[in-house]
Amino acid sequence: MSHDGVGPRAVKRSVAFLTASALAVPALAGCGSDDPAGKPLAAGDVARADRARIADGGTLRWAVDTVPDTLNTFQSDADATTSRIAQAVLPSMYRTDSRGRPVRNPDYLESAEVVETEPKQVVLYRLNQQAVWSDGREIGAADFAAQWRALSGKDTAYWTARNAGYDRIEKIERGKGDLEVKVTFSRPYADWRSLFTPLYPKEVMGTPDSFNDGARKKLKVTAGPFRVKKVDGKKDEVTLTRNARWWGDPAKLSTIVLRAVPRDKRISALSAGTVDLAEIDPAAARRITVAALPQSASSPLMGPGARRSVADALRSWAIANGSDEEAADEEISARQKLRRKAAKYARQQKALAGFEVRKSLEPAYTQLALNGAEGPLADERVRRALARALDRRDIAEAVLKPLGLPAEPLGSHLALSGQAAYADNSGALGRQDTEEARALLADAGWVPGGPVKKKDDEAKDEAEKAAGPEGEENDGSGQDSDGDSGDESEGGDDGTYIVGEDDDAADADADEADADDDSGDEGDSGDSGDDDKAPQDSGTGSRPLHRGSAPGAYAPKGTAAPARAEAAPVAKDGRALTLRFVLPSGPGSDTLRTVADRISRMLERIGIRTEISKVDDESYFKDHIASGAYDLALYSWPATAFPATDARPVYAKPVPAADGSLNVEQNYTRVGTDQVDQLFDQAVTTLDDSERRDLLRKADARIWAAAGSIPLYQRPQLTAARKDLANAGAFGFRTPVYEDMGFLKKSAQGPTGTPGRN
Incomplete structure (x- = not known):
């Protein structure tokens, strides 16, 4: 899962994306000007080179987030590294192309087609006659059948995380020959191409014991250009070596080492020469870009002390040479x-000159989630008002424009630009319109300048309610049922408003604080947690939510409203509309905090206040997103x-479960409709590609209208790579071709060792 890194379609959808995203839809319509799917916003950047230019042998050291707990992608604790390994060592019937659309993988599959639709859907697979497992056995119907039985959901002894599609299979048979597999479905299944990717050998899928435990740390039988040599938990690395029985183009690399390196330690690992390829954050990308520039008097000032002025240096010298010995010692x-x-x-900068940044857009997007389970956001009018207040283009530009990437807001929940199902359906919700947003809030009873109860009054109300219905009863309409932890005293007395620091002052304070941080002690040895960013780069902590003069100043009772009265906080039943905005606090979350700050300021313009709550990365998803302990949150879906x-x-x-709880599946916003469910159900049984796309686009339009989540932008993909490493980097939509990765021959390298791009 990733908050702005790898999304929480953890465990189920992230697995589906990373292992089965290389799947296919043949006979797709072309992407002409009238095709709403459009084109990918950015191409992959892998320093493409012909195999003839790549040296034979070598070890690629690839930084990953984790050493996986399991090598079985169908288990609940599988992660992105599990899927990366599977791509290199196991069969995949389909893989994704540069447009994010699935295509047949000829190394395993000569053809696959629906040969019957009545009375039942039948798909016939014709396998590559050279395709064999590493033990020499042919890949065949027995492997397909074993995987179906394990994932069908009928035998609960198999600890599976997902069985979508496999539960629709009625039987699997051998075709006319050993290379044919005939799959008969009990119910139509449009996404049949998603199945059997990856395909595990029957030795793994054949029994519950082998499925549950046998493939967690070892894969004895594989069928890819590489095989798993060793999973070393002590060294935090997985070693892959060439598969001697691979029938396709032989792997150029002899070894791939997947090494777990925390994101905030990757600059140190790159500069120390312990990794050759690593996904990085924008701050690390800036360091590598600057390191590659010719060093001169005009080079950007970076590093510790870069922001110290002449006056700072003189003051430091004066203290170090002054009469106050204690102060002098500290300064020295x-x-x-x-x-x-x-x-x-x-x-580090000298070592980083041997790397370059390869960038694209990741096949994933960041969204703003609105928890519609209870509280103010349970009202669709409030959710729609919030969504109409957002300038999504401004947010996309803030994230992507500084990186030189296309800054287009995303128009779909279900696909990205270039993919078959994509269409910009955001019009179902409406364009950004502050006046309309205020009107929606007013219709829901939230009006600006309304009376706001003081905290003492709220405590009194709660006490009276707890004591029983004495006097006038409270109908509870003003209760903050979402458990908001915001400080509701901000509203103050009737007619009182709060003014805070203006943005320029906040920026100045942030710069000053950042300069102070630059002179902090990282220690004399070891790696600092800040190694991934240039020491002068400022963080993006929360800015004040209110503009004006003195921070936190209260105007006296009866003072006239300021010129910005239209941005006065809205209130209902004595309560200001304040939403808890939950964000991760760990390294790599700067982008999310920048986005959250912008969203908070946009919401302030329509009178909605936010309280940003930063929580530990480890608890962010499980304890807040999945459990529903938030009003607003940012996270990514692949x-x-x-x-x-x-x-x-x-x-x-969401539907009530047997035990009385709410079964939300992966709908962590708790917003859904029967109509959306029906459209999905129709789409998954519609075998006609065009009709299925239309159904999905209709479903997306209705998801937009419900305003449970607001797609913001396709995530940037930044990868640091050795300059002589070819066919690896920011892959974009395309599934990596592991056998083509490698280091350029000396004769194929340019003056800087950089392979050509095409």
Whole structure:
């Protein structure tokens, strides 16, 4: 899962995306000007090179987030590294192309087609006659059947995380020959191409014991260009080596080492030469870009002390040479630490000159989630008002424009630009319109300048309610049923408003604080947690939510409203509309905090206040998003080639479970409709590609109208790569071709060692 890294279609949809996203829809319509699917906003950036230019052998050290707990992608604790390994060592019937659309993988599959639709759907697979497992056995119907039985959901002894599609299969038979597999479905299934990717051998899928435990740390039998040599938990790495029985183009690399490196340590790992390829954040990308520039007097000032002015230096010298011995000792020590930090930074920058940043857009998107289970956001009018207040283009530009990537707001919940199901359906909700947003709030009873109860009054109301219905009864309409932890005293007395720091002052304070941080002690050895960003880069912590003069100043009772009266807080039944905005606090969350700050300011314009709550990364998803302990949140979903199957649990209407709880599946906004469910159900049984796309686009339009989640932008994909590494980097939509990765021959390298791009 990723908050702005790998999305929480953790466990189910992330697995579906990373393992089955390389799946296919043949006979797709062309992407002409009248095709709403459009084209991908950015191409992959992998430094493409012909195999003839790549040296034979070598080890690629690839930074990953984790060493996986399991090598079985169909288990609940599988992660992105599990899927990456599966792509390199196991059969995949389909893979994704550069447009995010699935295509047949000829290394395993000569053809696959629906040969019957009545009385039942039948798909005939014709396998590549050279396709064999690493033990020499042919890949065949027995492997398909074993995987179906394990994932059908009929045998609960198999601890499976997902069985979508497999539960619709009635039987699997051998065709006319050993290379044919005939799959008969009990119910029509449009996304049949999502199945058997990856395909595990019958030795793994054949029994519950082998499925549950046998493939967690070992895969004895594989069928890809690489095989799993070792999973080393102590070294936090997985080693893949060439598969001697691979029948396709032989792998150029002899070894791939997937090494777990925390995101905030990757600059250190790259500069130390312990990894060759790593996904990085924007701050690390800036460091690598600057390192590659010719060093001159005009080079950007970066590193420890870069922001220190002449006056700062003179003041430091004066203290270090002053009569106050204690202050002088402290200043001398601080200056020594700063010199050590600067020297370390310079060494790292010199080493980083051997790398480059390859960038694209990731097949995933960031959304704003609105928890519609209870509280103010349970009212669709409030959700729609909030959504209409957002300038999504401004948000996309803030994230993507500084990186030189296309800054287009996303128009679909179910696909990305270029994918078959994509269409911009945001018009179903309406364009950004502040006046309309205020009107929707007013219609829901939230009006600006309304009386707001003081905290003492609220406590009194609660006490009276707890004591019983004495006097006039409270109907509870003003209760903050969402458990909001906001400080509701901000509203103050009737006619009181709050003014805070203006943005320029906030920026100045942030710069000053950041400069102070630059001179902090990272220690003389080891890696700092800040290594991934240039020391002068400022963080993006929460800005004040209100503009004006003195921070937190209260105007006296009866003071006339300011010129910005239209942005006065809205209230209802004595309560201001304040929403808890939950964000992760760990390294790599700067982008999310920037986005949250912009959203908060946009909502302030229509009178909605936010209280940003930063929580630990480890608890962010499980304890807040999945449990519903938030009003607003930012997290990412991966794109999928099969939205009819993979997206349904994300947008399905929550239903009561047998134990009285609410079964939300993966719909963590708790917003859904019967109509959306029906459209998904129709789409997944519609075999005609055009009709299915129309149904999915209708479903997306209704998801927009319900305003449970607001897609914002396709996520940036930034990868640091050695300059002589070819066919690897920011892959974009395309499934990596592991056998083509490698290091350029000396004769094929340019003056800087960089392979050509095409």
